[in-house]
Amino acid sequence: MNKVVSLLLLLFTVSILSAQKPVPIKPRILISTDIGGTDPDDNQSMAHFLMYSNLFETEGLISSPSYGNGSVSEILRMIDLYEKDLPKLKKQASGFPTPGYLRSITKQGRSGSAPYCGYQTATEGSDWIIDCARKESTQPLWILGWGGLDDVAQALHDAPDIQDKIRIYWIGGPNKKWSTNSYAYIVENFPNLWFIENNASYRGFIANYKQQDEFNAGYYDTFIHGRGNLGNDFYNYLKGNTKLGDTPSLLYMMDGNPNDPIKESWGGSFTKFTHSPRIIYDRPTTTQDTVQVYSIIEFRVKGPEISIPADSACMTMTINKQTWNGFYLGDGIYVVRHSTYSLGTFPYTIVSDIPGFPNQEGEITIENVWPGKIRETDYKLGNNWFTDRDDENLFQKNLHGFKTVSKWRIDAMTDWAKRWSWLKY
Structure with missing residues (x-):
């Protein structure tokens, strides 16, 4: 009988400890x-x-x-x-x-x-x-x-x-x-x-x-x-x-x-x-370029100067079977951001219909590290x-x-x- 009582008390205690x-x-x-x-x-x-x-x-x-x-x-x-x-x-x-x-x-x-x-x-x-x-x-x-x-x-x-x-x-x-x-x-x-x-x-x-x-x-x-x-x-x-x-x-x-x-x-x-990881590339990347999962990756391209409003969508990046808009920042600078929760090495293309735009191909490797090592380009947090x-x-x-x-x-x-x-x- 005492064993039964003890077991019931144990179960009750476990229930209380795990309860919301x-x-x-x-x-x-x-x-x-x-x-x-x-x-x-x-x-x-x-x-x-x-x-x-x-x-x-x-x-x-x-x-x-x-x-x-x-x-x-x-x-x-x-x-x-x-x-x-x-x-x-x-x-x-x-x-x-x-x-x-x-x-x-x-x-x-x-x-x-x-x-x-x-x-x-x-x-x-x-x-x-x-x-x-x-x-x-x-x-x-x-x-x-x-x-x-x-x-x-x-x-x-x-x-x-x-x-x-x-x-x-x-x-x-x-x-x-x-x-x-x-x-x-x-x-x-x-x-x-x-x-x-x-x-x-x-x-x-x-x-x-x-x-x-x-x-x-x-x-x-x-x-x-x-x-x-x-x-x-x-x-x-x-x-x-x-x-x-x-x-x-x-x-x-x-x-x-x-x-x-x-x-x-x-x-x-x-x-x-x-720190929230941000990595900036101003060149096509290769499989050796490794970034943390969930990080913000910025791909910047130097191209022709054009007369469209800054922050205008004018190029696209295709990676991992999805396409994302890139934007013109002015002074011939184009940029597209990407973040992913997928791991591995992914090929990508960055293209635009703008005459003279230097279309790019590259690869990027995503590793399972978060937030990982600190870079100068990271966002500093409070x-x-x-x-x-x-x-x-x-x-x-x-x-x-x-x-x-x-x-x-x-x-x-x-x-x-x-x-x-x-x-x-």
Whole structure:
């Protein structure tokens, strides 16, 4: 009998130690998403947000598709589904926002990436970010970035005073590739911003989503099928496979103390970094030219002087089966930025229709080091920039910080399963 009691006490203790520690005060959040654009996992994470929206003071839902065809209409469509499920959610918990309120804070941001300078013109989304950031509050406004940073960069350009009022948790990696110019503008001009740059850790939540078990590929059949309008819609994204690439940003706001990125959290554990790698080449590169993964690479070309406005897109770089715009800076200087989360050696071409432009071919090698060695051309950071841990014991599939998120996946998915049960027909 004593052994049984001891075992029960042990299990109870383990349960307490591994349990989520809810954030004591509802955090103010604004979500910037490219939903409907490049990846259907934004829809999955939006469903996750809506089902947990009673835990947040949500101030904005911004459509910011740096790449792809996302639009505000996709956010509104998800809110329509939420509205149909809301009566069942409200029977189980209080504090859910009304659909009308969520529609009122849903705004269209920039469609397409910013030019080389990193900003262009104000949007409904960037203006809304400014309005929310300037509200009188004892709490910061948390911006959860699920896509590019173009509206955030525009807001900071138009209202630099907001930098002390916001905190950013950004799902980087591929999104850094879509918005290199806005990222470069922010990191160069606002080094004292409070910023979590999650380039790889988030993949600890998604890398095994095709694995055949009830918390991955079997999650839809086990917990979602037949549960509400959001559940019926969920199958339309990756046939119900729970990729949820942006969800770690929400989990971070649900667990413990968001003001301490170094601690363990459902949304990952991060480390400070003092320099964001930038490498500039003014010549064609070769396989021997090696740069860090996730770094900003600038390829500069000296060509003919032409009379077009500075920062005009006038050339293209094709690398790894994708094409990116390059820009004219004036005085015969042309430049294209690139960032990648792929590893290996990649050939590329830089071409333009401008007469006399010296088209280029080259190769560049991307190594799995982040942030890596310091260069004079790096962006210098302040005291509040955080990124993926480089401890190899936390790697999986060569991904930095993977295990700081993957270790909590079953806990988070189990908790979500409870909420799906609320919607059962």
